[in-house]
Amino acid sequence: xxxxxxxxxxxxxxxxxxxxxxxxxxxxxxxxxxxxxxxxxxxxxxxxxxxxxxxxxxxxxxxxxxxxxxxxxxxxxxxxxxxxxxxxxxxxxxxxxxxxxxxxxxxxxxxxxxxxxxxxxxxxxxxxxxxxxxxxxxxxxxxxxxxxxxxxxxxxxxxxxxxxxxxxxxxxxxxxxxxxxxxxxxxxxxxxxxxxxxxxxxxxxxxxxxxxxxxx
Amino acid sequence: xxxxxxxxxxxxxxxxxxxxxxxxxxxxxxxxxxxxxxxxxxxxxxxxxxxxxxxxxxxxxxxxxxxxxxxxxxxxxxxxxxxxxxxxxxxxxxxxxxxxxxxxxxxxxxxxxxxxxxxxxxxxxxxxxxxxxxxxxxxxxxxxxxxxxxxxxxxxxxxxxxxxxxxxxxxxxxxxxxxxxxxxxxxxxxxxxxxxxxxxxxxxxxxxxxxxxxxx
Numbered sequence: 001x002x003x004x005x006x007x008x009x010x011x012x013x014x015x016x017x018x019x020x021x022x023x024x025x026x027x028x029x030x031x032x033x034x035x036x037x038x039x040x041x042x043x044x045x046x047x048x049x050x051x052x053x054x055x056x057x058x059x060x061x062x063x064x065x066x067x068x069x070x071x072x073x074x075x076x077x078x079x080x081x082x083x084x085x086x087x088x089x090x091x092x093x094x095x096x097x098x099x100x101x102x103x104x105x106x107x108x109x110x111x112x113x114x115x116x117x118x119x120x121x122x123x124x125x126x127x128x129x130x131x132x133x134x135x136x137x138x139x140x141x142x143x144x145x146x147x148x149x150x151x152x153x154x155x156x157x158x159x160x161x162x163x164x165x166x167x168x169x170x171x172x173x174x175x176x177x178x179x180x181x182x183x184x185x186x187x188x189x190x191x192x193x194x195x196x197x198x199x200x201x202x203x204x205x206x207x208x209x210x211x212x213x214x215x216x
Numbered sequence: 217x218x219x220x221x222x223x224x225x226x227x228x229x230x231x232x233x234x235x236x237x238x239x240x241x242x243x244x245x246x247x248x249x250x251x252x253x254x255x256x257x258x259x260x261x262x263x264x265x266x267x268x269x270x271x272x273x274x275x276x277x278x279x280x281x282x283x284x285x286x287x288x289x290x291x292x293x294x295x296x297x298x299x300x301x302x303x304x305x306x307x308x309x310x311x312x313x314x315x316x317x318x319x320x321x322x323x324x325x326x327x328x329x330x331x332x333x334x335x336x337x338x339x340x341x342x343x344x345x346x347x348x349x350x351x352x353x354x355x356x357x358x359x360x361x362x363x364x365x366x367x368x369x370x371x372x373x374x375x376x377x378x379x380x381x382x383x384x385x386x387x388x389x390x391x392x393x394x395x396x397x398x399x400x401x402x403x404x405x406x407x408x409x410x411x412x413x414x415x416x417x418x419x420x421x422x423x424x425x426x427x428x429x430x431x432x
Contacts, residue, residue, distance in 0.1 A: 042414070045261075045391070046414070046415075046416060048264045048265070048268065049264070049364060049391045049394055049395070049416060050416070050417070051268060052264065052267060052268065052362075052364045052365045052366075052391075052395065053364050053365075053366060053394055053395040053398040053399070053418075054366050054398060055398060055417070055418075057417055061417075065414075065415030065416070065417070066415075068415050069412070069414050069415055072412050073412070146268075148265060148268045148269050149268045149269075150268075150269060150270050175261070175265045175268075178265055178269050179265070179268065179269040182269040182270060182271060183269075196285065196288050196289070198258070198262070198281075198285050199262075199281030199282075199284050199285055200262060200265060200266070200281070201266070201271070201273050201277075201281070202269075202271075
């Protein structure tokens with residue numbers, strides 16, 4: 001493999017965003033996965049809308065809004081205290097089990113996270129999972145442009161200081177893979193749930209079932 | 217009211233996108249509304265993603281892709297013939313019942329549609345519903361920038377040749393209202409289903425329950 005940089009999306013790719021469902025479940029029995037699903041889909045919808053309409057809002061703020069709406073939509077009173085408790089869970093998401101083997105799969109390589117999350121969300125998440133030493137960290141919060149806007153990937157490339165085509169980017173999120181591929185990265189779609197690739201007029205370089213599968 | 221232009225979103229606002237559910241139901245019993253829901257949500261997701269990653273794809277093409285994916289996700293073989301038949305339904309969507317009263321509510325005013333749809337989709341839709349004489353037509357396909365990107369609304373304003381604040385824009389879609397408001401139009405969110413306005417850091421000028429309610 002001739003890639004010089006291995007770059008990973010965080011939410012959904014390295015960390016299971018739906019691992020919050022258990023914590024939610026404790027507060028609202030039988031509503032854990034429902035609320036978690038709406039929380040994530042609203043979060044994604046909101047950063048896309050905000051990126052399109054202009055006026056940057058940080059990811060933690062958008063994530064809080066999405067949670068507020070996910071609770072309301074599921075007939076749960078969105079108390080400030082509940083929201084703060086559940087937001088805290090975003091610093092305790094579980095990594096997928098293969099994550100700790102990444103350094104075995106890509107030895108002698110610098111592994112980088114490139115996420116829409118702010119560093120103030122990502123740093124405690126890595127720390128709480130004893131993963132801080134594994135990854136360098138790039139956040140879309142630095143240029144204030146969210147993935148999948150092309151300028152976000154341009155920022156990451158500039159920071160990595162290598163050619164577009166020397167980057168292999170991993171994500172579970174099709175919108176993220178579409179943006180990175182369109183920009184010119186090589187891409188690996190991590191398709192853990194054996195889903196169909198959506199018709200977006202663009203295809204990943206590789207499709208892998210999890211991070212243990214090495215794209216080639 | 218001192219507005220000089222009354223501008224309407226088409227899909228979801230003047231026309232019920234879920235009126236296709238019946239036609240789908242005929243082909244796939246018990247799956248009409250499920251498929252219709254995924255068709256619409258994928259369509260919206262896809263034009264946002266394409267707008268963000270760059271490389272314009274026309275709305276009819278995206279709508280076809282979204283239908284393909286909606287069928288697959290609902291375990292229906294996406295035959296080319298089925299897709300063509302159902303795509304044709306997009307030219308036969310039902311207008312909401314208040315639409316024919318709009319000229320009564322806003323007499324002596326030019327009413328304009330501003331839609332992400334191509335004119336080749338919108339013209340037959342208006343014609344099939346005997347509504348062609350009601351509306352002038354602006355399409356995001358002309359500047360090749362989708363709403364809710366600010367440049368889309370800028371294009372509409374330029375074509376209307378009035379001040380931003382002289383435009384009253386109606387939409388049922390919160391992402392559309394958010395974009396138009398952020399750009400500087402006055403906006404009326406048509407909230408037929410009595411939903412909660414999403415936390416997007418921005419609010420409509422008016423919230424109305426349907427097009428019979430006149431914002432003031």
